[in-house]
Amino acid sequence: MTANGDRSGEVASDPQTWLEEHGDYLYRYAMLRVHNPQVAEDTVQETLLAALEAKDRFDGRASVRTWLVGILKHKIIDYFRRHSREFSISDLASPEDSLEDVFDRDGNWRVPPTAWRDSPAQTLERKEFWRIFETCMSELPQRLAQVFALREIEGFPSEEICKRLNISATNLDVMMYRTRLRLARCLDAKWFTTEKARP
DSSP: OOOTOOOTTTTOOHHHHEEEHHHHHHHHHHHHOOOOOOHHHHHHHHHHHHHHHHHGGSSSSOHHHHHHHHHHHHHHHHHHHOOOOOHHHHHHGGGGGOOOBBOTTTBBBOOOOOOSSOOHHHHHHHHHHHHHHHHHHHHHOOHHHHHIIIISSOOOOOOHHHHTTTOOHHHHHHHHHHHHHHHHHHHIIIIIIHHHHHH
8 A cells, every 4th residue: 555645636547556555544545434344345345346336536636545536435424315314312321321430419520631631732643652542542332433423534514413413412412421431431542641650
């Protein structure tokens, strides 16, 4: 796989190289969003087949990788739509999501969050942080990870997510709350606490 797979203005002249040059990147992109190796593999295959069928319409204004990622995004959304169902709040409930061990009755922290060793910007530039983040995402229930990826990674507006996944705004809010709480706990345990202990 080439390191500079994002060259602008290139032509999609050799589809036989797409899998070798972009396959790993597309697979990681899909995995971060669907959290299922088979689904990630299937959506990448569907993406490459769709791109092969549409290669004559590729105009070179974006890189091949950017074009392929655009197709992959649609394939992932199609997957979410095909497998969506309405979740009730009780479906999403988990003892892990209780606030009782986080805040006291007055709304104060029981145990304050771990202080960041570096600034948020510096932390986000570190590859180790992203490895831990991906680990924490992979530990989420698949449905929560999917919704979080659409909202916070892809940047879809809430209304569009609700429409595409056939969920209510209330359920989306509950899912996002539970996801953020679980990610915060995981990152605190696996990243911030470990970072604080480092010299």
